[in-house]
Amino acid sequence: AKEYVAGKPVVILSWLGTSPELPSIILNSHTDVVPVFEEFWDYPPFEATRVATDKGTDFKIYARGSQDMKIVGHGYLEAIRRLKVEEKRQMQRTVHAVFVPDEEIGGHDGMRLFVESPEFAALNAGLALDEGMANPDKALRVFYGERAPCWVKFIAHGNTGHGSQFIEGTAAEKLMPIIDHLMQFRQTQLQLYKTPHDDGSQRTLGEVTTANLTLLNSGVQHNVVPESATAGFDIRMTPAVDYVEFKRDMEALAEKHGATTEFVQFWDDNSTTSTDKSNPFWPAFEQAVTAQGFEVFKEIFPAATDSRYLRRAGVPALGVTPLCNAPILLHDHNEFVKESEFLAAIDFYAAVIAAVANYLSKAGADVQVYRNDKITLEEVIALNPRNIVLSPGPGHPREDPGICYEVLEHFQGKIPILGVCLGQQMMYEHYGGTVGFAGEIQHGKTGLITHDAQGLYLSVDQQFPVTRYHSLAGDPDTLPECLEVTSWTPNGIIMGVRHKTFAIEGVQYHPESILSENGLKMFTNFLRLTAGTWEENAGARSPDGFAHHYPGRLPANDCAAKDQGEVDILTMIFNRRQKDVAARKVLPGRSFADLSLMLGLGVAPPQIDFVQRLREHQGKLAVLAEVKRASPSKGDISPNAVAAELAHHYAHAGAAAISVLTEPTWFKGSIDDLRDVRSVIDTRPNRPAVLCKEFIFDTYQIAEARLCGADSVLLIVKMLSLAQLRALLAYSRSQGMEPLVEVNNEEEMQIALQVGAKVIGVNNRNLRTFDVDINNTKDLAGAVPSDVILVALSGITAPQDAAIYANSGVKAVLVGEALMRADDKTAFIQSLHNAE
Numbered sequence: 001a002k003e004y005v006a007g008k009p010v011v012i013l014s015w016l017g018t019s020p021e022l023p024s025i026i027l028n029s030h031t032d033v034v035p036v037f038e039e040f041w042d043y044p045p046f047e048a049t050r051v052a053t054d055k056g057t058d059f060k061i062y063a064r065g066s067q068d069m070k071i072v073g074h075g076y077l078e079a080i081r082r083l084k085v086e087e088k089r090q091m092q093r094t095v096h097a098v099f100v101p102d103e104e105i106g107g108h109d110g111m112r113l114f115v116e117s118p119e120f121a122a123l124n125a126g127l128a129l130d131e132g133m134a135n136p137d138k139a140l141r142v143f144y145g146e147r148a149p150c151w152v153k154f155i156a157h158g159n160t161g162h163g164s165q166f167i168e169g170t171a172a173e174k175l176m177p178i179i180d181h182l183m184q185f186r187q188t189q190l191q192l193y194k195t196p197h198d199d200g201s202q203r204t205l206g207e208v209t210t211a212n213l214t215l216l217n218s219g220v221q222h223n224v225v226p227e228s229a230t231a232g233f234d235i236r237m238t239p240a241v242d243y244v245e246f247k248r249d250m251e252a253l254a255e256k257h258g259a260t261t262e263f264v265q266f267w268d269d270n271s272t273t274s275t276d277k278s279n280p281f282w283p284a285f286e287q288a289v290t291a292q293g294f295e296v297f298k299e300i301f302p303a304a305t306d307s308r309y310l311r312r313a314g315v316p317a318l319g320v321t322p323l324c325n326a327p328i329l330l331h332d333h334n335e336f337v338k339e340s341e342f343l344a345a346i347d348f349y350a351a352v353i354a355a356v357a358n359y360l361s362k363a364g365a366d367v368q369v370y371r372n373d374k375i376t377l378e379e380v381i382a383l384n385p386r387n388i389v390l391s392p393g394p395g396h397p398r399e400d401p402g403i404c405y406e407v408l409e410h411f412q413g414k415i416p417i418l419g420v421c422l423g424q425q426m427m428y429e430h431y432g433g434t435v436g437f438a439g440e441i442q443h444g445k446t447g448l449i450t451h452d453a454q455g456l457y458l459s460v461d462q463q464f465p466v467t468r469y470h471s472l473a474g475d476p477d478t479l480p481e482c483l484e485v486t487s488w489t490p491n492g493i494i495m496g497v498r499h500k501t502f503a504i505e506g507v508q509y510h511p512e513s514i515l516s517e518n519g520l521k522m523f524t525n526f527l528r529l530t531a532g533t534w535e536e537n538a539g540a541r542s543p544d545g546f547a548h549h550y551p552g553r554l555p556a557n558d559c560a561a562k563d564q565g566e567v568d569i570l571t572m573i574f575n576r577r578q579k580d581v582a583a584r585k586v587l588p589g590r591s592f593a594d595l596s597l598m599l600g601l602g603v604a605p606p607q608i609d610f611v612q613r614l615r616e617h618q619g620k621l622a623v624l625a626e627v628k629r630a631s632p633s634k635g636d637i638s639p640n641a642v643a644a645e646l647a648h649h650y651a652h653a654g655a656a657a658i659s660v661l662t663e664p665t666w667f668k669g670s671i672d673d674l675r676d677v678r679s680v681i682d683t684r685p686n687r688p689a690v691l692c693k694e695f696i697f698d699t700y701q702i703a704e705a706r707l708c709g710a711d712s713v714l715l716i717v718k719m720l721s722l723a724q725l726r727a728l729l730a731y732s733r734s735q736g737m738e739p740l741v742e743v744n745n746e747e748e749m750q751i752a753l754q755v756g757a758k759v760i761g762v763n764n765r766n767l768r769t770f771d772v773d774i775n776n777t778k779d780l781a782g783a784v785p786s787d788v789i790l791v792a793l794s795g796i797t798a799p800q801d802a803a804i805y806a807n808s809g810v811k812a813v814l815v816g817e818a819l820m821r822a823d824d825k826t827a828f829i830q831s832l833h834n835a836e
Contacts, residue, residue, distance in 0.1 A: 008110065017090070023521065024093055025129070025356055025357050026096050026315070027349075029131065030102075030104070030107075034505070041062075046064060049061070067321070071321060072131045073099060078346040079350035080097065083350055111403075112595050133330060136328065137297075142275070142349075143307070144298055144299075146239075146308055147210075147304070149236060150237055150247065151232070159227075165225075167225050168231075178253055204302070207238055207299075209236060212372055241270070272300075272311070279522050385411075416529035425474065433480045436475050440493070450487065450578070453547035454546060455540050456485065457496075459523060460518045479497075525540075545722070547724055551730055592700045595703040596703060598709065605678060605709045610691070610712040610738050614689075614789050624815070625657070625659065625819055627646050627784050649826065690709055696728060702732050715742065717744075740760075744765075759788070760790055761814065763776070777790070777793075790812075791813065796832075802832050813832060
């Protein structure tokens, strides 16, 4: 057991499989129940009272949770006992029965922290089963996704006075149009719910979005018009909805009528689990279920379960409770399950566990191996393969591939193909590239790689070790137009390529080696591909999902690369920061789970509203004053500066925010600087906001910044995929921090607006070339809505530089180098405030 929050243990019971290296099976349940009102129960709710049915042929077991976690959790344990003890069977995959706390109240102290922990990562989960719901009908309900909660309060403030007067601009007047709008939305969704599908089948709740007014609060007595009014809505969004866009709509609705929003709970991930052969576990699950006589009915769960955390962590999850032809009594008074149903549930779970835990060899394939020179193309065609792996063995791609070129030419675009080592080199040359000396000889050595998080690398860790046996590699200067680089070493040696149209991947290492972490996960991803093109394999390669892009071949030493001008600064910084963050994560007490635990314990100091703090300087430019000891372009600026002392001066001068550069190698900052800055200004009235200015690519960095006192963090569009940007933005907001989103050009500006950024900074310096154009911010200002705060970043050396932004929509400026060099920092900041 492990407690991520004191007194709330997560319990893991593991049944070790014969092949423990295979992705495991999680049987998830929870230990908490909803409250009971005993006066409405005929029997004690926590004694599992067994009462004969009217006909005397069965028994009802009355207990809170009997249709919930008790039939599920006990079913798991009894099924495992039967398989292990009575039938003396052994599973190929390891099976983990997991019991978590607080599912009924959102799982924030339970599953949410668990999936972020090293203990969860160590489970190497391939599939999770979780609770479902009874069905009054004969079909077995299998939930492959769920609706997301959006619990939102609309808060309005207005004029007050005596109740006998016609007072205009009241809080209630502002709130009523919002309530009317959402009630009309509710009615349209209700009508949709009542409208059958074209085939006559009834829609389920999971297919629509429900909205219910659940909270109204206003007033103190009858004859006083209240100054404030609050309306709370419980909204459950179907996965078909763009959750981020929906939240923006709610915020816009409130702003339109002069109100504000408070999101008590909001879920931003609409992941679902595949229920077809693209999910290698689904066929085994479905076969086991139908073999027991069940008719499978797939649907979206109408409420929220812990499965959402599992799916967001990349683990396919299916929710199922084997109760058919049974009333839905979940959370109701006199909740019961029939004894025959409980015993049948054990049979059900025993069959399903055995099916999915023994499903497929290794990563899930019926493997047939042939020497490339001992089989003909015609014989391969006759085998009617589902997927093909080309791994010709040692040698040269032009001399030793046997029939692999013929196989590739015939099957490309028809079925998925994976090339390993020489197989990848062969693909590289087949499509027009050149393979040559890699610049280093690697035989049986491991090395770290970075990848693009697409295709073969979906849900695979960054910077993971792979086993290398090669001295040749694809020449990046001859990369064929039809291929893209998918993975690479720190010095830019190509370690993976992918065809842009066909479902063809190649890797320059051995994923099957025991020394290659994530190899099984990669093979599982490969087996999920079921067609010959990426277009036919939905979700496997998304244009918006690329985590990183190949930087090109780099010299081994970052600093040498800088001197020779062979790689841009941003790439060098990013490569270095990946290593730095990985090193911090393994420090005792500093893992992401540890940081999350401290956040849950309230270790982080109170925050202020970053957005509001910038808005307070109406009519004047807000100044973000920066702590910046050095930079890649200028070298040392003030290398011995004390961050706390600077923050003291900045706060005294009236800075709206203090930006703290925490990158250590090029900017000579540290996370300790952030902590010191926050500490020295903490007791000041109306203190400046604290911005963590960092090259952020991981939620770990955001959690660390929050614990050290940040009110906001920097997210740089240029170094993040759209998916990464959305995820980091959502996590930052979940920690109460509205990020400053940095852009440099029109395309990046559109991305920032697309994700709903409220504060956008335009960097006048190109982070790849470090060229500065002071007019860049002004040129992009026209695209920014008035409700978004626009900040000019970099290149501002004097008040006259800031003055060019007057009347252009720029609300704030961030100044670093010039301020660090200024003798009178107070006068400099005030002159920026008053720039015209």
